[in-house]
Amino acid sequence: MRAVTLTDRDRAETLVERTGARVTRQRVEVLKILLAAPRALTHHEIEQRAHRGPRMDRVTIYRVLEWLTANGLAHKIAGDDRVWRFNAAEGHGRTHAHFHCSDCGEVICLDEVAAARNLRLPQGYRSQELELTVRGLCAACRPARRAPPAARHRH
Amino acid sequence: MRAVTLTDRDRAETLVERTGARVTRQRVEVLKILLAAPRALTHHEIEQRAHRGPRMDRVTIYRVLEWLTANGLAHKIAGDDRVWRFNAAEGHGRTHAHFHCSDCGEVICLDEVAAARNLRLPQGYRSQELELTVRGLCAACRPARRAPPAARHRH
DNA sequence: GCAGTCCTGCAACTCTGTTGCATTAGACCG
């Protein structure tokens, strides 16, 4: 995980301000956490990071995440473990790709791909968004070739 | 929804038999329901259909679905509403595409697409499966051009 | 028919996310 720099906090604050809504400590804090993360985080992970600072309620985090998503500042990904994961939404268009590790559940964003546009939908269906999901093993979970796999934890 | 034909029941039975494990009423019944459905079903929907026949426990359905998935007879899809949906797995390869209706949550399978194979993963990551998700509005949820939209229910 | 195993049903539980409501604290105005 990248270190939380002043820049992340400032960027977070600026982004929240730009929406025109209230700039609260909680919104800035959560967005800062997302900006500092190299991958999508679960609510649980965000909560843990948030609790290093002053108290912030579970529910507030849910509501902030919802608000960030509604305002286009964060992006919500449905994982395979029934848990939402959130990204800072910078640079996310209507077409993007994610990698899901089938072992540890980690989710990262991949560069955009020109996903199949020759896709045929049934009569009357309309497409709004495309998402390409790659499932596989991340570097940490991939069985090593020589050395035995390092001990890992799930989640 | 297609009518449940004798063929579906027979096919279900044959498929379960082929695994070598026990052929139970519950397994055949659930697989039959999946085979008869034109789209992915939630546990809840499967339960409702199953309850037209003799008693079958909620938990048993969960376990049967898990078993079907593990044996390659069913396919599990994470929807945007935190609910698993299940398909009969016939014809599902390692690359497939689904359509998720962002309004009613319906999930259907699309024909396979040759999804981006020029995808670049980070160092050390390995891909096992590709899934293309198209989000949009299904025919029922799409705002009509002339007539007002018909009344609908969620789920 | 008997033993052993696999599967099912039931109850209780966990975990993620939501709702209702009283209280707090940003934003704005003077």
Place this chain on the structure above:
DNA sequence: CGGTCTAATGCAACAGAGTTGCAGGACTGC
């Protein structure tokens, strides 16, 4: 700077999907 108005927060209770443990039932092989 202090007051006011309202959106946002904290707290508690709840809801729904899925899981676990265990006792009893049903297949299977002999």
